[in-house]
Amino acid sequence: MGTEGDGHRPSPDRLTELLRHARAAARPDGFLPFDRWMDLVLYAEGLGYYARAKSPLGPGGDFYTAPHVHPLFAAAYAERIRTVRAAVGTDRPFSIVEVGPGDGTLAAGIVSALGPHLERGHTVHIRLVERSTPLRSTALQRVRAAAGPYEVPVRVADSLAGDGPFEGVVVTNELLDALPVRRLRWDGSEWRELGVVLDGQGLRAGEGPVIDPIPGRALPDHPEPGLVFEVGAVAEAFAREVADHLVSGVWLLDDYGLEEDEIVHGHPGGTLATVRGHQSGSDALASPGELDLSVFVNWTRLRAAAGAAGLVPVADRTQAEALGAWGFPALFEDAVRHSGGAEAEVRLRLAVKNLLFGFERFRVLELAPAGTAGRFRAT
């Protein structure tokens, strides 16, 4: 394998190796369904976009997420987590499980804000489930440093399911939009699976018959010919995994997306986008392993999958509304009082404006196991 690319130019060895993996995973005719391609170019160990040593997150990376805008975002999460813990019972072991924590900014901010409220001998602990090897170690270091003063144990795990059933919260911020999707195209008489073709002529877009069954909610009825529709089968399976393991508590799911009707009518070519250097694009085959790929969450399908798995909504609202309900205004006023000068206050106000108005398509779904949801509906 070659050395790490500079983050903008693929190292030729890495690219060759990535394409070799893709060819090995392809069907005998060279066709590789899009979900397999997305999985490889984002996550292949040592090769994929998220497996690079350089973090894609934050101002120096390719994109930033809400936790990187200001620690008040995490502080609002901490407020919500306190109320969930009170409802679960503060005498019980309480897990904060973040899946896809990236560099750990959110979990570190949560424990910094939560720590001062924890009683001596508390049984709160944090589990980080991060697929990327370099990000996992960055996150572990960062969150352990933040948790140390409050004696909150922090560890990494390979999956949410690894420790069996638990009580607490599952946190996912911009995880689902980064999970591989199947892309289907209605050709006027049947759905076709979109993907890539790797054969003697190199890499190109292609399509084939739909072979694997499509789990979950039925596909749109009477689509317009040419409609490209993304199915987040991995995200929907993840909802089942949460339902199977979260016994009591709430899944705080923050992501960008649209309702299925809005996707079908507003995005007939699909919602897949690439990002590099804070610029978005649409060619998912360009610079494999060097671009982020993501899609809008289809809330209609996701809610259906969560509901079928036994999770019910405790709240379902925009990110700004959720922050408001979790005590953001009071946290903000407090931060203004302690900002320490006019310039810092202006910076704080700009960050807060971004958090409240810059994440327009973001929603927070709070999902809880059916039968326990009533306990968590306080906010």
Ligand SMILES: C[S@@+](CC[C@H](N)C(=O)[O-])C[C@H]1O[C@@H](n2cnc3c(N)ncnc32)[C@H](O)[C@@H]1O
């Ligand atoms: C868009 S980034 C968001 C990172 C972080 N949550 C944030 O908001 O800054 C998505 C993260 O999910 C991780 N990820 C993707 N699939 C995963 C999986 N199946 N299990 C755990 N982490 C995963 C990626 O490696 C990446 O760190």
